[in-house]
Amino acid sequence: MRQSKGELTRQRIVETAAPVFNRRGYAGASMAHLMEAAGLEKGGLYRHFESKDALALAAFDHAVRLSGRRIRQCVLDGGPSAAGRLLGVAQGMATSGLDPSVPGGCPLLNTAIEVDDPSLDAENSLYPELRLRTRRAMNDLLRVVRRIVDEGVASGEFIQDVDADAEASLLVATMEGGLLLMRLYDDPAHLRWALQRIEDRGMQLTRRSSRRRVPTVPTKRTRSR
Known part of the structure; x- marks a missing residue:
């Protein structure tokens, strides 16, 4: 469906505002910067946009959408x-620092840091909604990792007793820490090391799974399972 002139202008405003907010923060980005x-x-x-806050929320959603699209492509490439x-998830997250979809780095990390203190909510009424949206976006990311782990278990590639919640938390925390x-x-180098740890973890789960699938003949020194 073809977009109207107004819709195209709105989209352009969001696209140009997203890097401003992502670099300067939502409190630090002035109307002068945005104009x-x-x-x-x-x-x-x-x-x-009825307010700066409305534009900020649209810009956040735009940045997260681009970041998610990059991660999904890296997962497919995996x-x-x-x-x-x-x-692939880890590599997609790494691009937020090395080649970000929106200049300024990972929008989830940037926003989570800025809105971390609930005591600031009275000073900036935008923060509660940004915090909520950041949690939702992070939940979506964690859900992607959990699904991959569950699928790995179901296919027999990963060990049966792997904790998908723990693996998701480990991957996201490792990559966000590296960023x-x-x-x-x-x-x-910090990002390369983080990526290496994720690759090692995947290989570790796969190797352990492979060893468990190999039939063993019980002996005096080998306990049957």
Whole structure:
């Protein structure tokens, strides 16, 4: 369906505002910054968005949508194995630091840090909604990892007693930590190490699964299972 001129303008405003918010933060991005990025006067912005907060929420959703699209593509590129797809999730997250879909880095990490303190809600009424949306987006990411792990277990690739919740938390925490350290020290080695740990973990689960599938003949030194 063809978009109207107004819809195209609204989309362009969101696309230009997302990097401003992602780089400067939602509190730090002024209307002047947003107007300069969009090439519009204040009235032009308010013609399409009732407030700065409304634009901020649309920009956050846009940034998360692009990031999720990148992760999904990396999962597909990971191939049919569960271990490969887990690494694909990690690689997709890594691109938020190395080649972000929206300039400024991982929108989930940036927003989670900014809205971390609920005591600031009285000063910035946008933060509760941003916190809620960040949690929802993170839940979606964790759900993707859990599904891959469950599928790996179902196919026999992974061990039967693997904890999908724990694996999802481990992967996301490892990668977000790697992104944070990379930015703090301006050193991509932290991200490479995080990716290596995720790859090692996938191989570990697969190797352990393979060993368990090999039939064994009970002897005096081998306990039957």
